[in-house]
Amino acid sequence: MKYISTRGKSPELNFCDVLLGGLAPDGGLYLPKTYPKFTKNDLDLMRSMSYQELAFSIFEKFIDDIPKDDLMGIVNNTYTADVFGYNRSNQNSNEITPTLKLKDNLYLLSLSNGPTLAFKDIAMQFLGHIFEYVLAKENKTLNILGATSGDTGPAAEYAMKGKKGINVFMLSPYGTMSPFQAAQMFSLADENIYNIAVKGVFDDCQDIVKAVSNDLQFKKDNNIGAVNSINWGRILAQIVYYFKGYLAVTKDSTEQVDFTVPTGNFGNICAGHIARMMDLPIRHLVVATNENDVLDEFFRTGKYYPRTSENTFQTSSPSMDISKASNFERFIFDLIGRDASSLRDYWKQIDNGGFFELDIETKDKVSMFGFISSSSKHRNRIKFIKQFYEEYDVIIDTHTADGVKASLDHLSKDTPMLVLETALPTKFEKTVYEAIGKNPIRPEPLVNLEKEHQIFEVFDNSTSLVKDYILAKK
């Protein structure tokens, strides 16, 4: 399988090069040249597979530059009950991404049973293992530089800690993460993990990462890499649970299902889009946004109008507070028939801080890709957290609550709807408490998390300080 850039002016690459690469040299995002298709018969065969077997049978279609036995080994080391076994009732389970039935045709797909209690673990843990493998094979090292406002940082650090050939330098805004999120990162004492709290906001952290990455010489000399949401390996790993969820709620492999996805950077739902392109029988992909409704606006009007960071609201589902959805370009590329030249025209507007609007003909095509959308507000989150607790005895987190709101807007009588649970409620205790007057039960190992010893550096908002630190520690 070869990979091509959405902007059409980069060399075709193999999987391993795309994996370590990040953005394509022309500024685009890499996608597989074609999508492998799965027939009804293939799906039938998948029904008896474990999560690991399912993951392997999907990955092997996209990865042909890693021997199959090695790939199987990576998958088996990644998706273990030890790592993904927490669940909401505090009992370990062997099932990876189990489905919870709420009522007829309404399900939660639990994606948050990994070490940091957010769906990002599913992809990030895979990256940890496959990075270590590829780096060892190519005799390379990698210094991962990232910025986080809360969920990405912990998932990346838990995945990379102790991995050979990898250091992580994670920037976060000093004093603004939730105590739980800060403790998740700062309590890690592994030698290859470096936490830097920057006196500034998340955008300042992001700007430092961009400034370092734009210094091409520094980047090359110091093997600077990223694990941000545009990484193809992350999208690939997320395709698996759409298949798993589908198989869990259907008996016949021609039945259709709907998925609702709490969406920020369009990474999670992009994997759903690709699963659908692989002929998984998905009828609707429901994009759920919070008050930051750029994508809901797009799917209603055909106009993509990214907001500035000043116009991005801070909400109680903070991992969806985005002004510009970095993976959206991948979908638009498919929508316009993979016409790289038109895509460049669209993104010229976006990269200059502008917007674009689809012509009528292209806008009509959106529905052929199954997308519909809804947005949600703080009061909806409160309402559905309370309602689901009372009706189903299930405590959902704020992001999942945005998903629930959108799913109920679009629920239909005869089609199963799976809402992706993107975090456990413990991560967002404050709002959950506001909704139901009590805190959710924490998984056992995390009960005293905030009391553990914390290690982190506090830096002024300065790119050169961060560079010097990387030089000293790498």
Ligand SMILES: *Cc1c(COP(=O)(O)O)cnc(C)c1O
């Ligand atoms: C990251 C995140 C999202 C948004 O996912 P995208 O892939 O960026 O669309 C939603 N909910 C939670 C809890 C997250 O951590």
